[in-house]
Amino acid sequence: MPLKACRDCRALSNGSICPNCKSSNLSDDWSGLLIVLDPEASKIAAMMNIKKSGRYAIKVR
Ligand SMILES: [Zn+2]
Structure with a gap:
């Protein structure tokens, strides 16, 4: 699964929720x-x- 980046804090996630700020x-x-x-x-x-x-x-775009 490709990594995704949080638009709010730029943390990378391999799920659908940011591990850092819990944003989706x-x-x-x-x-x-x-x-x-x-x-x-x-x-x-x-x-x-x-x-x-x-x-x-x-x-992050
Ligand atoms: Zn975040």
Whole structure:
């Protein structure tokens, strides 16, 4: 099953609900995979306002 990205927080999901914010507003049209292991140490995570570790899409359409 292809991964989908949440339009609200950009977390990637392999189900129909975002594991991060529980939104069902998911898109299969996304690009750029960002894996955040330690959001407090990651400048990219801070820039993208990511507060939890996990897999994220850089762009979601
Ligand atoms: Zn989400």
